[in-house]
Amino acid sequence: MLYQPDRSQYPDMGPDGKLDIDLSSGKYLKLWQGPQHPGITGNMSLELTVCGDEVVEGKVHVGYLHRGFEKLMERRSFIQCFPIVCRICVPEPDFNEYCYAAAVEELAGIEISERAKWIRTLILEMGRINSYMMYLGGQAGALGMGVIGQWTTYVRDLMLDRFEELTGARIYHMFIIPGGVRDDLPAGFEDRMEETLKEIEATLKDVQEVMFQNAVFKKRTKGIGYIDPSLVDSYGITGPNARAAGIAKDVRADQPYLVYPHLDFEPVTGKDSDIFTRSDVRRRDVIMSVDLVRQILSRMPKKDGPLMAKLPNVLHWKIPRGETYIRGECSRGEYGFYVVTDGSGYPRRVNVRGPSYTHAMSLLQRMIVNVNIADVASLMVSLHTYPPEIER
Amino acid sequence: MMLDVLSPFRAWKNLFRDPVTVIDPLNDRPGAARYRGFHQNDVDLCIGCGTCEAICQNAAIDMVPVKQLEAPGKDSGLRPKIDYGRCCWCALCVDVCMTGSLTMSNEYKWVESDPEKFRFIPGVDKKYWDDAELGYHRPEDYHLTPHTRAEMGEMEADERISNFDEIVYGYTREQAIIEADRCVSCGLCVATCPAHMSIPDYIAAIRDGDYEGGLKLLYETNPFSQVCGRVCTHRCETVCSAQHEGDPIAIRWLKRHITDNVPAEKYAEIIGGKEPDTGKKIAIIGAGPAGLTTAFDLAKMGHKVVVHEANSGPGGMARYGIPEYRMPYDVLDHEVSVIESLGVEIKYNTRIGKDIAMEELQKDYDAVLLSIGLHLGRSTRIIGTDNPAVAKAVDLLRDITNGKKVKVPETVVVIGGGNVAMDIARSVARLQKQTYGEVKLTVTALEDFDHFLADPEEVKESFEEGINILDARGPQEIVIDDKGKVTGLRTWKVKSIFDEDGRFNPSYDETDEIIHEGTLVIEAIGQMSDVSLLGEDLTEKLEWSRGRIVVDPDGRTNQEWLWAAGDCVHGPDIIHAVADGHRVAKSIDKHIGKAKAKSKK
Incomplete structure (x- = not known):
């Protein structure tokens, strides 16, 4: 049973489609949630107009985190763009590295080694687990359950240790480089990864028991933040947000890339399309990712030859005229890089498609109306948005 | 519920x-084995090429001079200074480092109150992580620059041995682009090249397919670019930063590639352009690289230049000292025609001291340049060298160039281990092949193969052509039979060449004696200048050092009207002669410019 607000208090829609809100009437209150606010994800801000406890109008403001990466890349050589792109999305940087590297490789006609593809897939799944762990903590935190965040942060940290030993860095890995990957798995990596995966599974069990089998969490999330399946295509909704609405959109399955054709998995879907379902889809997605990591490590072919393809001299690497769009399924949905080259040593244009752009801006702006002010934070987190990828 | x-x-x-937290993270939490932590640099291995600076997208690296370094030889004297306020630890600098000197430690803790301290020169400014073993090092099989040289086609040994055709074919466009692409534009070569040719720029011109632009660059510093593109001693390649983990860039072949790809008739138009006439006249003795480079420069400055050449063709040592299979004469002729197109007059078959006296030149011209090369062969002066069947390499090479019928016997011995020895051996081998159908020729060199003087490819190609090279053999006597005919050369095994004081004083193992069969013995142990043209008076007035004329840094002798340049001053090397020519031209222009100023008063 969906929550039904009392609409009698609401302002009328004017002939121009805008709400007729008279702030001097005393009925409405303008409220800023963010950019400095515990109930906001990262550097964005919600301009809310409330009537009592209900939001009657919400506007999403971004621009607090604009660093101009897309423009910067037009002034960097192809190899110099490689350390930049990971910064476009902090919690899950590897998708930028993968999409950029794959785009450059396609445009330059470079074929990468088989094992490098497996290592890339491994890294992407590790990053997905990390991203979801951060999400679970955030979703619980938005409802005041701080302890979940402590648990998930701990296991995320263990995964960061694995990242550190594999890639040489914890957050910005800069490991998936055009031409392949920088290095092979370190000795004994599989065993340590297995220990980490077990810790993650144990934590997920705890999260399941404490967060999902929780009367308060259910009360606060079930039936709230409903996304109608009909909106999925018109709003460009992808990833868990679409899958929780029962639409099995998953680039890994729909348009398999890297070594996903060699892995066994079924996109996780839900039915109710509310906050609870979306959280649950993501929890089950972690379980799937853990399984995928195990599959990758056990099926990965042995090293035969260099992991790096032969590159031209990167200091004056020119790529012929062309354009491409490379996409992948990140933890939030479809992540993509559109790259145009013009035969020079620099990308002519790079455009990054972060799924948060549609989810956090147009979709949230629509969904936030009629929501109780106390549920705004939870609703926003449930769309799993990362402002850095909105503003490239 | x-x-x-x-x-x-x-x-x-x-x-x-x-608790799951680390209690003392400062001490209990080392970075992972391949952690990208603080930078380390092995300053002795580092050559200061600046490739790290070039690739850094944050501009966090500056190449700065480091005084503590020993006198830079193959090195720029610069070292990377890293600004940790800008560094993003992407390690592209480590990946691209040409020597592998730059690495990263697994250390990541550094507390400092002064922010300036975070700009530092790894390896020079001592840090606690300098000796850390763990940290990011570039993995094997992982390169951001290609390491292997593009192969150049050349004639097979059995094909080339029967003629004097040029051995190497020159790069094709595809090969040249592959090779040019490998250059990292560090510029160490520019500093090393005696003529300071703008090497990275003309290599970039090849990458861009701009051959005319490349040719213009070449001739700004070297009017013998076609010659140097074939036979330069290419010191640039000995300092090339690519050689440390791969092959050096084939700079010489790339230079040749540009000259090959511009139509001959376009040269003058691309290179041309001269100042208005100054009315000054300069005489140059010797139409070799030094003399003609000076002529080229002076003619561009608007002076009238007359070159006096004793031989019938231009090129000097480049023509008469280098065989045609390495330096085709038509290329040389084209090179000289470009210089002539600037109005330089060359008088062939004019021997100074015989046809024209030195004093006349002094009288008729505003300045005189002596660039007479090294056309006299040195002798070992062992017993029997006065026999007519003992020849000198330079004389034979000149005869071959002049088209004289040089009669070579069936067996020949060459004394010497330098490039001239290889040149004469390979030339004679060709003549033997043409006359007798087989090569029977022995080269005896004083040096062993580890310290050989000739270029390795010369030695390799000589062996391929069936020449027998014996190293560490000291010549003792020309073996002559009762009838006065040369039958061979007696040599002893060399124990050492220099004595304890480092002086040339070979010692031999007399028990290891070989008699090398040969009815002609050729000495190729060095050359000297024929200075008879100077006349007694002038010879006395000039300052000499070890048989060579002493000149000031500008190439001027102690006679204010006379300059000297090229092999006769600095020893055999074309590119050095070219550099000399530029220097002398500047000096002459300065001098006669002053003279002009005086006369105006």
Whole structure:
């Protein structure tokens, strides 16, 4: 049973489609949630107009985190763009590295080694687990359950240790480089990864028991933040947000890339399309990712030859005229890089498609109306948005 | 429903769990084995090529001079200074480092109150992580620059041995682009090249397919670019930063590639352009690289230049000292025609001291340049060298160039281990092949193969052509039979060439004696200048050092009207002669410019 607000208090829609809100009437209150606010994800801000406890109008403001990466890349050589792109999305940087590297490789006609593809897939799944762990903590935190965040942060940290030993860095890995990957798995990596995966599974069990089998969490999330399946295509909704609405959109399955054709998995879907379902889809997605990591490590072919393809001299690497769009399924949905080259040593244009752009801006702006002010934070987190990828 | 109320209480099971945090992270948390932490640089291995600076997208690296370094030889004297306010630890600098000197430690803790301290020169400014073993090092098989040289086609040994055709074919466009692409534009070569040719720029011109632009660059510093593109001693390649982990860039072949790809008739138009006539006249003795480079420069400055050449063709040592299979004469002729197109007059078959006296030149011209090369062969002066069947390499090479019928016997011995020895051996081998159908020729060199003087490819190609090279053999006597005919050369095994004081004083193992069969012995142990043209008076007035004329840094002798340049001053090397020519031209222009200023008063 969906929550039904009392609409009698609401302002009328004017002939121009805008709400007729008279702030001097005393009925409405303008409220800023963010950019400095515990109930906001990262550097964005919600301009809310409330009537009592209900939001009657919400506007999403971004621009607090604009660093101009897309423009910067037009002034960097192809190899110099490689350390930049990971910064476009902090919690899950590897998708930028993968999409950029794959785009450059396609445009330059470079074929990468088989094992490098497996290592890339491994890294992407590790990053997905990390991203979801951060999400679970955030979703619980938005409802005041701080302890979940402590648990998930701990296991995320263990995964960061694995990242550190594999890639040489914890957050910005800069490991998936055009031409392949920088290095092979370190000795004994599989065993340590297995220990980490077990810790993650144990934590997920705890999260399941404490967060999902929780009367308060259910009360606060079930039936709230409903996304109608009909909106999925018109709003460009992808990833868990679409899958929780029962639409099995998953680039890994729909348009398999890297070594996903060699892995066994079924996109996780839900039915109710509310906050609870979306959280649950993501929890089950972690379980799937853990399984995928195990599959990758056990099926990965042995090293035969260099992991790096032969590159031209990167200091004056020119790529012929062309354009491409490379996409992948990140933890939030479809992540993509559109790259145009013009035969020079620099990308002519790079455009990054972060799924948060549609989810956090147009979709949230629509969904936030009629929501109780106390549920705004939870609703926003449930769309799993990362402002850095909105503003490239 | 009841479960949903009770289940959250399971969180209490963690009540007695130990904390998961590291208690003393500063000491208990080392970075991973390949952690990209603080930079290390092996300053002795580093050559200061600046490739790290070029690739850094944050401009965090500056190449700065480091005084503590020993006198830079193959090195720029610069070292990377890293600004940790800008560095993003992407390690592209480590990946691209040409020597592998730059690495990263696994250390990541550095506390400092002065922010300026975070700009430092790794390896020079001592840090506690300098000796850390762990940290990011570039993995094997992982390169951001290609390491292997593009192969150049050349004639097979059995094909080339029967003629004097040029051996190497020159790069094709595809090969040249592959090779040009490898250059990292560090510029160490520019500093090393005696003529300071703008090497990275003309290599970039090849990458861009701009051959005319490349040719213009070449001739700004070297009017013998076609010659140097074939036979330069290419010191640039000995300092090339690519050689440390791969092959050096084939700079010489790339230079040749540009000259090959511009139509001959376009040269003058691309290179041309001269100042208005100054009315000054300069005489140059010797139409070799030094003399003609000076002529080229002076003619561009608007002076009238007359070159006096004793031989019938231009090129000097480049023509008469280098065989045609390495330096085709038509290329040389084209090179000289470009210089002539600037109005330089060359008088062939004019021997100074015989046809024209030195004094006349002094009288008729505003300045005189002596660039007479090294056309006299040195002798070992062992017993029997006065026999007519003992020849000198330079004389034979000149005869071959002049088209004289040089009669070579069936067996020949060459004394010497330098490039001239290889040149004469390979030339004679060709003549033997043409006359007798087989090569029977022995080269005896004083040096062993580890310290050989000739270029390795010369030695390799000589062996391929069936020439027998014996190293560490000291010549003792020309073996002559009763009738006065040369039958061979007696040599002893060399124990050492220099004595304890480092002086040339070979010692031999007399028990290891070989008599090398040969009815002609050729000495190729060095050359000297024929200075008879100077006349007694002038010879006396000039300052000499070890048989060579002493000149000031500008190439001027102690006679104010006379300059000297090229091999006769600095020893055999074309590119050095070219550099000399530029220097002398500047000096002459300065001098006669002053003279002009005086006359105006």
